[in-house]
């Protein structure tokens with residue numbers, strides 16, 4: 295029973311300063327945090343595993359981060375695995391067999407689990423047991439350590455109902471408000487020693503997409519730009535108006551702050567002048583289909599530049 299192919303992360307890299315590590319440091323999603331806080335407190339006080347949790351919401355909204363925070367707040371290990379990486383029942387059985395008491399198993403993109411693998415979870419979640427198929431035929435039921443499953447999905451509608459029903463808590467990550475985006479921008483600026491006046495922060499907020507991941511990526515670009523364009527004098531980098539114009543050009547962002555990949559994507563649609571499938575777009579842009587759907591299309595859809603039709607993507 296080997297799980298060689300699956301990347302199971304068990305250690306949290308706390309040297310990485312970018313991720314918030316405590317519930318109090320996680321900006322936004324107040325309702326989720328409030329309930330999670332109560333559940334953690336109860337689990338710790340009563341000494342029982344935390345109820346299983348299902349997170350849904352767009353990529354980059356903080357699902358993995360919050361799962362890691364929960365593990366940290368509970369003082370348990372977290373094993374991180376992606377739904378599509380588990381290809382055989384034996385692989386999931388092996389993971390479940392190795393969970394320690396009250397550990398968290400985080401399955402990202404849980405809607406991509408195959409039905410025969412998903413079924414193993416049903417009984418494991420409910421009764422903390424697994425059925426091991428014996429080489430000579432038949433199966434034996436063996437107990438596993440009580441654990442908490444945190445599932446995450448970008449496609450809640452694709453999660454099978456019996457699986458959905460086994461989660462005690464189901465949370466949807468809402469979009470971040472303007473105020474929360476500003477707090478996230480300020481947090482990352484502080485972490486990267488960048489100072490900026492409120493007017494600049496306001497402009498970044500207006501232009502950047504509303505996922506924390508995009509915000510973080512954007513601040514990293516600003517940091518890289520400032521490092522290569524200024525003499526560091528031991529103080530914070532100052533991102534002021536004079537820099538902003540050069541910076542806009544440097545990252546190849548036009549007035550909608552589109553990147554060169556967004557532009558290439560639109561060029562392909564212009565070129566075809568007909569609906570174009572995601573496979574073709576991925577091949578033309580040399581990126582994965584996932585990247586087309588998760589990194590490039592959200593902004594174009596938001597700006598109303600493209601539409602997804604049953605025949606493919608069209609320019610609007």
Ligand code: ADP
Nearest residue numbers: 312313320321353354355356357358359506507
């Ligand atoms: P998801 O699992 O939903 O795709 P992640 O948890 O991987 O998203 O988050 C993507 C990035 O955004 C990470 O670098 C994380 O630290 C950051 N991040 C996510 N949510 C927040 C938040 N609420 N406050 C600050 N940073 C956040």
